[in-house]
Amino acid sequence: MQGTILVIDGISTNRIMLKVQLTAACYGVEQADCVADVLEAARHCRPDLVLTAMTLPDGTAADVKDALRQDELLADVPVIAITQSNAPERRLNALSAGIDDVLPQPVDDVILQARIRSLLRARSANEELHMQRDASHGFVLPLSDRAGHEEAKGATVALVAQDPKTAQAWAKQLEDYVPYELRCHDLDDIKLMMSAPVADVFVIELNEISAGPGLRLLADLRARAATRQSVVIAVPNPADPMISAEALDRGAHDVLQAGFDVDELALRLTTQLQYKSRNDRLRDSVRNGLRAAVQDPMTGLYNRRYAKPFLDRTAKRAAETGDSFALMLADLDHFKQINDEYGHPAGDAVLVEAARRLQAQMRPVDLVARVGGEEFMIVLPGADEISAGIAAVELCNAINSEPFQVPGVNTPIQVTISIGAVIGRDPNCGNEPGACRGQDRGTTSVSELISNADRALYDAKNAGRNQVTLSKNTTAAA
Template structure:
């Protein structure tokens, strides 16, 4: 489902132009003509991102941003402040108020859409954290978030040592984190005696045009640095490189020469997001492993899946968005155990679980529901997208045979039932029953197929 974006501007022409840009990229656009209306719509509709004009007659963008950040219901929504102002003071006010970014008019469509894509990816991570935390509390094994975070480590990577030293001087006294100039080689081969940097500030033209982007892709490909935050520094005219950097996984951008106060604000925001994401990964790895995962496949188990599905349903009821539940059952699985042994059956379950994991979004839920049955929940998904996802999973499961422990391989297939949830869709139990009935129809119709709701 495309992201839903709230455009806030008191000038109708500005709203229309923004809507055209976003609608062409298949985003769902909401509009508000003033700050107070924006606050009401944000609380009621829970958009995925807000594009907020800075100067409005009833309530200016800075005040709106501060109020959105102070309200738990809207605090995590990414905000881009859009204005005709270009001065450093306006940028600092916006960032200090909690804006994720600041864009000056006239807007560059390429940069705007790249920023939107980047922030929506970050939003998806934040939503996943909120869902996981809620589920863990229901299960009774969520630990309270730590109130104190130790200083982080920030690496400054530039082609010339003098450039990195200048950045370090600009940040002096503004951050409590440890700031370390590094060469490209040191960034790619961290000293075993030191912690891996939490955040990298990288010169875009590192050792030549595009060098910083090449370093970015290397960092994203390595397990040690894959989850580090990255801010790329570019010349003001490098618009295409800027868009490419965001799409390659840069978390933020700045143009040279750097303003120390603005850089510090951006680094603080990125460090906070990095710590939040680290907390999510640590919780999933450690807190849930024994209590909520299936020991064979590593997927979530039924105990986790049911309360998490209830959380998805609660959010859907609140926002008016739909979600899908898929029940997958491996065809003729009993025959696999009977003919090839339980070790072969286990190998099939592990392989199918991995194929499901590899073909779903981070925000989706996939669980081993019992025996050879799996449950998948797809938040923010309509019936057309849900059935398409089910068909994709069915094809992936049967695309390649599964290697068996004793040698040889085995072709497997799955039948899938799809049911849709959302406002007035009934209880979670009723939704699972509807998916189970669709699964039964798929089995009865010949197996290796999908049955679900009619699509538009």
């Protein structure tokens, strides 16, 4: 089954006809005949979508939406209303009440199925965002509806039509209805549309001539990284159910099925921007949660949870290409004395500054991570003994060349660092770069490399600190 749909109608023949349509499309169908039964039926079947008559024996589609809002798990279930009267006022009232779409009777099966697919895709994407947020332990303080409304006020809307005059006419009508920045484009303005910052919403006209190029532009916008999170609203002009269905299946978030109507477009813009604002906050929460899981909160460096898989990938890549890489373990010297003499806040400030200085020496492909109290792991892909030795000495110099200025401490603190380094390379290969390229022979185990780097670090400490020791007792003084 593709999902479960709850059909609500006081007329049994209507329910039966809809059930036949939906069952043929492989949806599971549950039924109810009045508003009073909606909540119980929905809690029983947990529908993915609700399809309801606009008028019911004991209420309306808006009452159905209100009933679903009583249960937090059902509040976001999309609702489509079917009406015998497609009067604009009733349509707008239903949309204002939170109904996702209103379809006139007799229901066009093509547009119904396309609308269902579109709403189910959006619901599935929203649920995935919630699961990712929960799995990443993300946490963000919920913003009020007012905050979301304030965010939407700064939105940018791109009006795209075949004839620029059409876009300008739409903008002229819209400017009295919405507080958004309105931009006008023709279908060929793709470079301008992609100019940063891209619009939050694209409204695309699809007329008899522009339907093909407009649909291709719609799909293009949904595929590009820069515009993937932008809202796309299609406007068949004049109304055409086949074009509407095609636009929804190509990824449009919304469609004005009856053609351009300034009141309906203004309402749908506001609704879609509120959805976008909520989803953007969810994505930020997911990113923050993932970042928190792999990032040291004090220094901003990656932590051990990220460093070990990075090292594993570097070793695997080196084994496949025959290249070498360097692994270093670095430890600030006499760090306990800094904490004891100046206090832990001063010690934290030293760690933050040390992390900044180390990071400043890294190439984009390199990694420096905080893996312990005052211990750092450094991975240099592609490095050999010579380049690793030079890099390690530069890291030492970055720490010891200038005393640390710590807030609250009158005297600058002199800090040094010791580094143990090891080169990762397949022992069966020679010293020439790429000697085992493409043979996938495997390299010295990562655990062994870490142990060797750790022993080299202790050798540097035992040799007097403030220096680098390469594995196999090759030492370079800092």
